[in-house]
Amino acid sequence: MTRPKNDTLLRALLREPTPYTPVWIMRQAGRYLPEYNQTRSRAGSFLDLCRNPHLATEVTLQPLARFPLDAAILFSDILTIPDAMGLGLYFAEGEGPRFERPLREEWEIRDLSAPDPHDALRYVLDAVSQIRRALNNEIPLIGFAGSPFTLACYMIEGQGKTDFIETKRMLYARPDLLHRILQVNAQAVSAYLNAQIEAGAQAVMLFDTWGGVLSHAAYQEFSLRYLEQVLAGLSRTHDGALVPRIVFTKGGGLWLESIAAVGADAVGLDWTVDIGEARARIGERAALQGNLDPAVLFAPPEAIERETANVLAAFGSGSGHVFNLGHGVSQFTPPEHVAVLVDAVHRLSRPFHVV
């Protein structure tokens, strides 16, 4: 095992001391970067980009060339799994992801099975290996997947929604069918993340983008329970090193304690949560990742510095904080504002790490 030269991310996720607060940014390789848009147009579609390990590596590295970020994250999409299940992922230009064959019939749900990641998702694993080689052990690489529930939302609706009527209709009227989908998804996500770890991912993150649309009770039964299954199925170490797990339920601020309790090393926070209060609630049970409002990056540099300082101060002294936005960076963000943010985190966090 060789820890990366900059191991602040891995140390912070495991609540070990670091000289400053590490920072990375959800969707850091993305449309706010002109070089990303160039590669994207060379690739063809967004999916062509995801499926080409060489180009996926290229865009993964782009933000690292601009900003001294403390981690890389695999460039991919959470919907590669249902695509590998045969649902037919596509992206209508200017709209979100869609499936050609969403789950409509009971027999389709009964027939669903977890894909072998070494087969249908080989292209992702190749990207992970290639990115690891390109990173040359300078900073760690984060792998990721969608949560079983979030994947189910897209698989049932066929696209992103705000109210998820069909998913909830199934949840309340035919919970047995939703549980069947979630069991298959949990198996698939575990196998997929283990394959990413095997290929070189040094930490993994579960994105539960839609868990926050559920009622308190339904969240426990239909999202958290399957996050727990995924985590229980993951390799705890690889090559002698612990592989930390980050779990992020957007809109899950009320449920942080229960997220920490199912085996997350770090809990992701959206920007609605006061990170100081979250720390008081979670205590020593997990590290925290977050949680600046992405909209702060539309404001001038002074405001970005001020709001960054507020998040750092709210968390307070000591280890266990990975700085991030509370959601993916907006495509309308000026890249130079991201530079201001990264610099501010590194500079302003040092006083909080004096031993």
Next chain:
Amino acid sequence: MTRPKNDTLLRALLREPTPYTPVWIMRQAGRYLPEYNQTRSRAGSFLDLCRNPHLATEVTLQPLARFPLDAAILFSDILTIPDAMGLGLYFAEGEGPRFERPLREEWEIRDLSAPDPHDALRYVLDAVSQIRRALNNEIPLIGFAGSPFTLACYMIEGQGKTDFIETKRMLYARPDLLHRILQVNAQAVSAYLNAQIEAGAQAVMLFDTWGGVLSHAAYQEFSLRYLEQVLAGLSRTHDGALVPRIVFTKGGGLWLESIAAVGADAVGLDWTVDIGEARARIGERAALQGNLDPAVLFAPPEAIERETANVLAAFGSGSGHVFNLGHGVSQFTPPEHVAVLVDAVHRLSRPFHVV
């Protein structure tokens, strides 16, 4: 002062004993009812319907003819205030509300002033009086307004959004301008609700539909503070009776204690909150209103009964609970499922009110 014959709503809002849990439903007069759609098409546009006191009374009464609800709520729209400020409200068919003249320039914000409700909003007050007469003191009438922050979102964006980029850009870059808008809005909302109380509203509700998009700190500064100003400006009693105030911040589950602390008699809950935990957090400081997931109404009657029973049991014994959905009823809801819900609340709640 004469309390309405069925005063369970008013009693529950003030945490006085009731024989059962009162229930009303956000958007209970609306598109899921065929008779509403008929009146609506007779009226012309949605706005024509709001502006015609006779027709507004008609649709307010429609759900009461079907279901034994414990309250009526004024049929109107939260955007009547910015419309009266001259922003030019209109509804594009099949889309949400829009403004012809959203706030774009600093001078427009400086020129903004609170409308006299007895002038530009006379039609709402006429509707309140007419509905009160039609109700014949059988059940109470709830008046309502949007929160200063939620109104500001529409006034700045010109329409509903999911990310509110322009509002947040102003919040972080020019907080002075946003505060100016919010001050005017708070004045306007207080005056408007006082006029509704004067005209006969027996309880009032503030809808903070978009407060939940804010960070913890920004919510306190830009939404809650102005909710507090509105409440401080409201008539506490009318005609010898206390006028209870309900405050509902959608997505505000993390901030319930602070909402109760600014002078709300009852705190509205969306469905992501466990109402039992909310009760434990708020204690004797306020009543609670909510919070069934509106999607439950897509499920069969057995599931509706089961989920209703779960909410009632989570709240537990004693007074201080007004049953409602956690958000407005969906236009795709079968009306007969609303009947099942109302009956279930009345029937299943009695054991929780035995003295």
